[in-house]
Amino acid sequence: MCLGIPMQIVEINGYTARCEAKGVERDISLFMLQDDAVEPGDYVMVHVGYAIQKISEQDARSSWELFDEILAAESALSNA
Amino acid sequence: MSLNAQQWLQQIRQLPLPEKVRIMNVCGGHERSITQAGLRSALPDNIELIPGPGCPVCVCPEEDVYEAIQIALNEEVILVAFGDMLRVPVNVRKSEVRSLEQAKARGADIRPVASPTDVVRIARDNPDKDVVFFAAGFETTTAPVAAMLAEGVPDNLLLLLSGRLTWPAVAMLLASDEPGFDCLVAPGHVATVMGAKEWHFVVEQHQLPAAVAGFNNESLLAAFYSSLRQLLEDKPFLDNCYPELVTEEGNAQAKKHLYEVMQVTDANWRGIGTIPASGFGLTRKYTAHDARLKYPGYQDEARKRAGEMPPGCDCARVVLGKIYPTECKLYGAACTPRNPIGPCMVSDEGACRIWWSNVRKPAA
Ligand code: SF4
Numbered sequence: 001m002c003l004g005i006p007m008q009i010v011e012i013n014g015y016t017a018r019c020e021a022k023g024v025e026r027d028i029s030l031f032m033l034q035d036d037a038v039e040p041g042d043y044v045m046v047h048v049g050y051a052i053q054k055i056s057e058q059d060a061r062s063s064w065e066l067f068d069e070i071l072a073a074e075s076a077l078s079n080a
Numbered sequence: 081m082s083l084n085a086q087q088w089l090q091q092i093r094q095l096p097l098p099e100k101v102r103i104m105n106v107c108g109g110h111e112r113s114i115t116q117a118g119l120r121s122a123l124p125d126n127i128e129l130i131p132g133p134g135c136p137v138c139v140c141p142e143e144d145v146y147e148a149i150q151i152a153l154n155e156e157v158i159l160v161a162f163g164d165m166l167r168v169p170v171n172v173r174k175s176e177v178r179s180l181e182q183a184k185a186r187g188a189d190i191r192p193v194a195s196p197t198d199v200v201r202i203a204r205d206n207p208d209k210d211v212v213f214f215a216a217g218f219e220t221t222t223a224p225v226a227a228m229l230a231e232g233v234p235d236n237l238l239l240l241l242s243g244r245l246t247w248p249a250v251a252m253l254l255a256s257d258e259p260g261f262d263c264l265v266a267p268g269h270v271a272t273v274m275g276a277k278e279w280h281f282v283v284e285q286h287q288l289p290a291a292v293a294g295f296n297n298e299s300l301l302a303a304f305y306s307s308l309r310q311l312l313e314d315k316p317f318l319d320n321c322y323p324e325l326v327t328e329e330g331n332a333q334a335k336k337h338l339y340e341v342m343q344v345t346d347a348n349w350r351g352i353g354t355i356p357a358s359g360f361g362l363t364r365k366y367t368a369h370d371a372r373l374k375y376p377g378y379q380d381e382a383r384k385r386a387g388e389m390p391p392g393c394d395c396a397r398v399v400l401g402k403i404y405p406t407e408c409k410l411y412g413a414a415c416t417p418r419n420p421i422g423p424c425m426v427s428d429e430g431a432c433r434i435w436w437s438n439v440r441k442p443a444a
Contacts, residue, residue, distance in 0.1 A: 004220075029231075031227045032333050032334040034333055045269070045272065047269060048195045050224035052273055053325045056324065066295060069116065
């Protein structure tokens with residue numbers, strides 16, 4: 001629940017943004033970022049379907065790596 | 081220039097550390113990163129990394145889970161909750177329904193959700209039924225729940241709110257005779273939403289070193305290094321080792337919605353007791369969405385369950401960082417993720433679950 005996932009905005013429609021991370025697309029609420037200028041191409045940190053903050057592309061990529069490591073480690077264990 | 085994990089480790093190894101330093105984290109995400117990356121064994125032996133109150137599912141009191149189960153079983157509603165909550169057991173007789181998952185098996189309409197936006201969709205798709213959203217979580221979850229209400233929801237969407245603030249549990253520990261830690265690593269995403277400033281009290285009132293950390297090794301190690309240096313130099317301050325996201329004030333929009341929709345209340349924490357000003361209730365404007373007001377019939381029964389814990393479950397001491405998961409007698413024996421006795425073995429953020437999925441070894 002508490003592990004945020006960075007996603008890239010593909011398209012914005014009102015307070016809803018189509019976002020993408022590692023090939024998966026989701027509708028994300030921008031309601032908590034309504035004062036911020038966000039546009040397609042930007043990266044956001046997402047918690048339970050809500051963008052909580054804008055982040056840089058570099059930071060998004062480093063969190064994705066962390067995610068891959070966690071998933072890899074967990075699947076290695078559960079297949080063991 | 082930022083250092084990589086190896087360089088941070090070297091920096092830490094070069095510090096003239098005392099015999100024992102205990103660094104507490106209060107975030108399931110931190111504990112996951114630490115355990116998964118094996119940071120405990122990479123750090124010098126005198127550094128103890130203690131998982132503290134960082135799992136919202138684990139502190140959700142028995143009476144709230146019981147109330148959710150009863151509403152789902154007895155009322156014509158759809159009950160939705162974050163997936164973790166469904167498997168949390170309450171301590172009732174074996175013949176009774178012990179979890180939302182069991183209630184679902186008995187025919188109650190219970191659905192796991194991943195986001196408040198899912199809940200709004202379910203409420204729109206089912207206008208003839210009340211949709212009760214059992215929402216447990218810390219600020220990172222409770223703020224989105226508030227945003228959902230602030231944006232506007234259908235009348236049939238009701239909240240069974242079990243939100244908690246993170247810092248009051250730390251304040252309670254620090255005010256006790258035996259806090260059990262020497263440095264604090266503050267949770268990065270809670271601080272992203274609420275602002276780093278919530279954590280100044282650790283330094284100002286208790287003179288304890290503190291650093292806000294993100295979730296990769298570099299940020300966590302930077303926070304450990306910073307707090308250790310603060311300790312050694314006896315100059316505590318609140319360091320921000322997650323400046324990519326965390327600011328002093330946090331997300332102003334998110335906080336505005338949060339305090340428009342909710343007010344801070346005293347709240348019970350599972351196995352721990354009442355912590356002043358540590359929970360949330362709905363403000364007057366939103367009382368029409370309060371499931372506890374619409375379905376009040378279960379509260380007396382639920383309240384009697386306050387303080388209940390399964391026999392032998394040491395979750396409360398695990399949550400408070402008093403013992404490690406492996407020190408619970410049930411860990412890995414009677415209690416495993418497949419057959420959990422306490423919520424700390426259910427939730428992805430529970431220390432028992434995290435340790436079991438990464439290390440597995442029973443007590444050393
Ligand atoms: S191992 Fe199980 S019973 Fe023991 S503290 Fe953890 S969750 Fe509770």
